[in-house]
Amino acid sequence: MKRIIAIILIFSSVYSNAQENLPTIKANSKKIDIKINGKSIYDDFNNSWWQIDPSAKPDIYETDKLGSKISFHTDIDSISTILNEDTKFDFIILRKKDSAYTQILYVEPHIKTLQKAGIYDTSQQREIPKFTYLEEKNKQLKKLRKDFKLDSIAGGGNEISKLLNMMHWVHNLIRHDGSSNNPTLKNAIDLIKICKTEKRGVNCRMMAIILNECYLSMGYKSRMVTCMPKPLEFDDCHVINTVFLEKEKRWIWLDPTFDAYVMDETGQLLGIQEVRDRLINNEPLILNPDANWNRKNSQTKDYYLYTYMAKNLYRLDVPLHSTYNYETKENGKTIEYVQLLPLDGINQIPIIQVYKNEKDNVTYKTYITNNPNLFWEK
DSSP: HHHHHHHHHHHHHHHHHHHTSSSSEEEEESSSEEEEETGGGGSSSTTOOOEETEEEEEEEEEEEETTTTEEEEEESSSEEEOTTTTTTEEEEEETTEEEEEEEEEEEEEEEEHHHHHOOTTTTTOOOOOOOEETTTTHHHHHHHHTTTTTHHHHHHOOOOOHHHHHHHHHHSSSSTTTTTTOOSSSOOOOOOOHHHHTTBOOOHHHHHHOOOOHHHHHTTOEEEEEESSSSSOOOOEEEEEEEOOOOOOEEEEEETTTTTTTEEEOBOOOOHHHHHHHHHHOOEEEEEETOEEEEEOOOHHIIIIIIIIHHHSSSEEEEEEEEETTTTTTTTTTTEEOOOEEESSSSOOEEEEEEEEEETOOOOEEESSSHHHTTOOO
């Protein structure tokens, strides 16, 4: 026991001495502004202010901005480093009686990680139950369509025009707030109601639920798609919508959070799989010029597609049943998903993954496939 205590004291002393030798900045506030080449990163929608965290050892800020000057600014002090491929810049932030061991770390750009993704297996024939879509004659969908005058919102144009008009409407009606708590009732009618009565926003998943049910109410085969990075544990992903065009027999990309859609060089709207393939193969992509976040920040193709969505297009996940109120927790309910993974994706087995939330008595079941043809069935 004495030896163990001695070893602990030695390591504690080494750690303490190591910290004492690190560069130090002071702070009164917990909030940190991070700047890249003098410009704050918090102009972008998905960033919450960096918060000093003494419990993390170290608290790591990852960035791929090779050759850039990365600066941490407190309310009274600052520190900077130039980022290179070997950067692992350690420093201490002192706030009152707390000290936060902090690190700036270079990571590979998301587009390169996506381009290194393993291939799919189009010959794979795993058993996946049939995807289903709630018909517009459903009572709740009929109410949604009538109460919000969706026929008028969609307008009298062609199919693409109607789909875009409805996406614009949801984007302008609902404020995106990525840090908000999800309401208990997860359906379009209740989500719109709570946003209005509480004057609040919701995250991208709730916005996609609203738009998905609006599309279903108008008779479209629609899905919400969870777009995720390669790691199983992550701080951020993104949820968008996709709709099947009956005449053209293909899916298209629709993102209500950013009021965004993606086109090829001819102006044709693309689907999620097509965008992913074009990112990997360095083929032309066009983002609609009015894509924006909360009508405050315009979105650029470089950030939205080549940084943010490049990170989030590694793994894709959709509900097996596109219906009304699907993700509202109810006693005894089973909620099923299908996840598309490249062959080098993590967590390939078991091919049917089951988790039960004992507190809510809700079972979650996910079917894993490596075949995009099964995932994007017509």
